[in-house]
Amino acid sequence: MTQDQTAVxxxxxxxxxxxxxxxxxxxxxxxxxxxxxxxxxxxxxxxGTIGDNFNERTLWLLAGGALVLLLALGSFVLSWYFTRYQxxxxxxxxxTGFLFKQQRQARLDRVQAxxxxxxxxxxxxxxxxxxxxxxxxGHSAVRLSYLKLAQAKQLRATILGRAAGxxxxxxxxxxxxxxxxxxxxxxxxxxxxxxxxxxxxxxxVLSAIASVMISVLTESRAFILYLIxxxxxxxxxxxxxxxxxxxxxxxxxxxxxxxxxxLLDTQAQTVPPGRIQAVKVTQPPLWRILGWYRIxxxxxxxxxxxxxxxxxxxxLLPVGRKFEVMMMLSLVLPDPGITDPERVFTAGLTGLDxxxxxxxxPRRAWILSPLGWRRNGFLATDTALLLRSGRWWRKxxxxxxxxxxxxxxxxxxxxxxxxxxxxxxxxxxxxxxxxLIQAAxxxxxxxxxxxxxxxxxxxxxxxxEQWLAQLPPAALPVLPAPPNTVSVQHVPNQEEPxxx
Amino acid sequence: MHTAAIDxxxxxxxxxxxxxxxxxxxxxxxxxxxxxxxxSLPLLFxxxxxxxxxxxxxxxxxxxxxxxxxxxxxxxIPRQVRAIGYAERDDxxxxxxxxxxxxxxxxxxxxxxxxxxxVGPVERLLGLCTLKLHTAAAGTNAHxxxxxxxxxxxxxxxxxxxxxxxxxxx
Numbered sequence: 001m002t003q004d005q006t007a008v009x010x011x012x013x014x015x016x017x018x019x020x021x022x023x024x025x026x027x028x029x030x031x032x033x034x035x036x037x038x039x040x041x042x043x044x045x046x047x048g049t050i051g052d053n054f055n056e057r058t059l060w061l062l063a064g065g066a067l068v069l070l071l072a073l074g075s076f077v078l079s080w081y082f083t084r085y086q087x088x089x090x091x092x093x094x095x096t097g098f099l100f101k102q103q104r105q106a107r108l109d110r111v112q113a114x115x116x117x118x119x120x121x122x123x124x125x126x127x128x129x130x131x132x133x134x135x136x137x138g139h140s141a142v143r144l145s146y147l148k149l150a151q152a153k154q155l156r157a158t159i160l161g162r163a164a165g166x167x168x169x170x171x172x173x174x175x176x177x178x179x180x181x182x183x184x185x186x187x188x189x190x191x192x193x194x195x196x197x198x199x200x201x202x203x204x205v206l207s208a209i210a211s212v213m214i215s216v217l218t219e220s221r222a223f224i225l226y227l228i229x230x231x232x233x234x235x236x237x238x239x240x241x242x243x244x245x246x247x248x249x250x251x252x253x254x255x256x257x258x259x260x261x262x263l264l265d266t267q268a269q270t271v272p273p274g275r276i277q278a279v280k281v282t283q284p285p286l287w288r289i290l291g292w293y294r295i296x297x298x299x300x301x302x303x304x305x306x307x308x309x310x311x312x313x314x315x316l317l318p319v320g321r322k323f324e325v326m327m328m329l330s331l332v333l334p335d336p337g338i339t340d341p342e343r344v345f346t347a348g349l350t351g352l353d354x355x356x357x358x359x360x361x362p363r364r365a366w367i368l369s370p371l372g373w374r375r376n377g378f379l380a381t382d383t384a385l386l387l388r389s390g391r392w393w394r395k396x397x398x399x400x401x402x403x404x405x406x407x408x409x410x411x412x413x414x415x416x417x418x419x420x421x422x423x424x425x426x427x428x429x430x431x432x433x434x435x436l437i438q439a440a441x442x443x444x445x446x447x448x449x450x451x452x453x454x455x456x457x458x459x460x461x462x463x464x465e466q467w468l469a470q471l472p473p474a475a476l477p478v479l480p481a482p483p484n485t486v487s488v489q490h491v492p493n494q495e496e497p498x499x500x
Numbered sequence: 501m502h503t504a505a506i507d508x509x510x511x512x513x514x515x516x517x518x519x520x521x522x523x524x525x526x527x528x529x530x531x532x533x534x535x536x537x538x539x540s541l542p543l544l545f546x547x548x549x550x551x552x553x554x555x556x557x558x559x560x561x562x563x564x565x566x567x568x569x570x571x572x573x574x575x576x577i578p579r580q581v582r583a584i585g586y587a588e589r590d591d592x593x594x595x596x597x598x599x600x601x602x603x604x605x606x607x608x609x610x611x612x613x614x615x616x617x618x619v620g621p622v623e624r625l626l627g628l629c630t631l632k633l634h635t636a637a638a639g640t641n642a643h644x645x646x647x648x649x650x651x652x653x654x655x656x657x658x659x660x661x662x663x664x665x666x667x668x669x670x
Contacts, residue, residue, distance in 0.1 A: 135636055405637035408603050421506050426638075426639035428636050
């Protein structure tokens with residue numbers, strides 16, 4: 001068994017032997033329960049396992065149960081035995097299956113994100129699952145479950161080191177983990193506050209008022225009963241958000257942005273630099289009271305946001321104040337391409353009209369969005385396009401030029417009448433759908449043309465997928481020191497050379 | 501030659517084949533004739549005296565409305581086909597379509613992941629094909645229908661070659 005900590009190049013490794021049981025414990029428990037129920041009940045009633053009315057049926061049942069259990073265990077052991085992985089020559093390879101064999105290999109420098117996930121049971125045993133994401137919309141290219149936590153971390157460091165282009169081709173594979181600097185910690189109190197003030201709470205209050213009104217008007221109490229499933233559902237939704245958002249920590253390392261969160265199940269995501277395709281900062285109306293925002297991102301490997309798993313993975317910041325938003329934006333976009341990012345992003349978050357150079361919907365088209373026309377606007381910097389919208393539900397979308405896939409101008413008859421057009425930027429699947437709403441036609445067409453040229457130029461600059469191989473060391477993201485931050489800790493070892 | 505305000509200036513648009521109108525007509529017939537027929541059934545039943553409920557005027561009005569809508573769509577088809585255009589630029593492909601709801605799209609060659617050429621039964625009879633471009637974004641819904649088969653093949657080769665030359669990561 002090759003369970004040693006050092007991953008030597010080209011060696012095949014197996015996952016931890018306990019992993020099939022951690023994965024399949026529910027099935028095992030079900031089998032044991034189903035076939036052993038009778039015996040258990042006897043034992044509980046103090047009547048000895050072999051009772052007076054012991055008959056052949058019970059024996060057959062027990063024998064059948066044992067057989068099924070053995071088969072299940074056998075398949076577990078076989079599946080474990082035949083699951084092997086290897087890291088060599090810039091590829092990660094995984095072989096699985098014994099009847100239907102599958103061999104899969106993924107190029108390391110195509111990595112879009114690496115997650116280390118610990119479900120509760122795995123966490124109890126000190127195990128972790130490693131997910132390696134490439135850009136294929138939501139299916140993990142490589143899932144290794146389960147490894148020892150330290151081993152998973154080591155593997156992640158190795159993969160990221162190789163993908164970054166620093167430990168290339170050599171036989172020494174022991175890449176130390178890149179040092180990280182914690183930049184943000186989310187206190188649980190604020191998480192609870194954000195859930196209380198979230199949109200769903202708003203609608204709950206509305207529907208509660210409505211249901212009380214209805215039951216008063218119809219003078220029936222039975223109506224309340226119908227709400228019970230709804231309340232249960234909402235309870236689970238709140239619990240999920242709390243469970244996932246608890247202990248949210250963001251850190252920056254040369255390998256990219258690291259996010260860690262979770263109460264019972266914990267998850268640690270690493271998104272290498274340049275893998276974030278689009279960013280969205282939103283503010284629900286009630287959050288305005290406390291000046292909170294949340295940030296979602298599109299990462300090619302995470303896929304569609306309406307899958308519940310991806311919903312939390314695309315959250316870059318569940319709730320944060322403005323300086324935290326600025327900090328996260330500076331991590332995502334180390335070079336904002338403007339001299340005064342603070343002012344521009346502030347204008348993007350809260351501004352109206354042509355603050356900081358935003359170009360808004362022309363006055364003639366105000367009737368198309370009476371509330372939002374002063375806010376709907378765009379600003380193109382040297383490196384990214386900023387799209388802002390929403391008067392009540394404030395929204396700011398940032399798309400780096402080199403991440404734009406394709407673009408389309410849309411214009412309906414009404415928009416043509418008012419001389420406006422929409423510009424839609426296409427990006428990888430995710431929660432962010434960048435769309436410039438109701439810009440003046442000539443502005444939109446101009447932007448369409450310039451944006452194509454800018455995206456072209458930006459693509460030419462970025463030639464390699466290996467982010468550390470192409471950058472001078474000084475180009476590591478430099479953090480603007482945010483003023484008076486309680487939750488920010490600075491760990492001074494960031495500048496050390498981190499890879500041997 | 502139909503050019504609208506949202507088209508970038510100075511583009512020489514290439515049109516798709518006028519034979520594509522036939523494809524659209526067949527599609528139109530399948531969809532709309534069937535729908536009008538189904539919505540005419542109540543009228544038939546009322547006339548035959550099987551049904552009492554829909555008053556006669558209503559039984560007439562519903563299929564008549566659908567018929568009008570279908571005819572309107574029919575009238576639009578040739579213009580819609582004429583409005584489809586594409587232009588190969590140095591670094592990207594432009595595709596436009598629509599009269600009322602116009603859309604102009606730019607797909608950089610370096611962003612193309614793959615190119616499909618699809619041929620349906622009616623298209624095959626007419627020697628046409630549909631070109632589909634795929635990027636990493638699901639929103640890139642770039643169809644170019646009604647291309648003559650030879651032009652489709654040429655464009656596919658051209659796009660693949662240019663895509664390879666300008667290939668960029670995500």
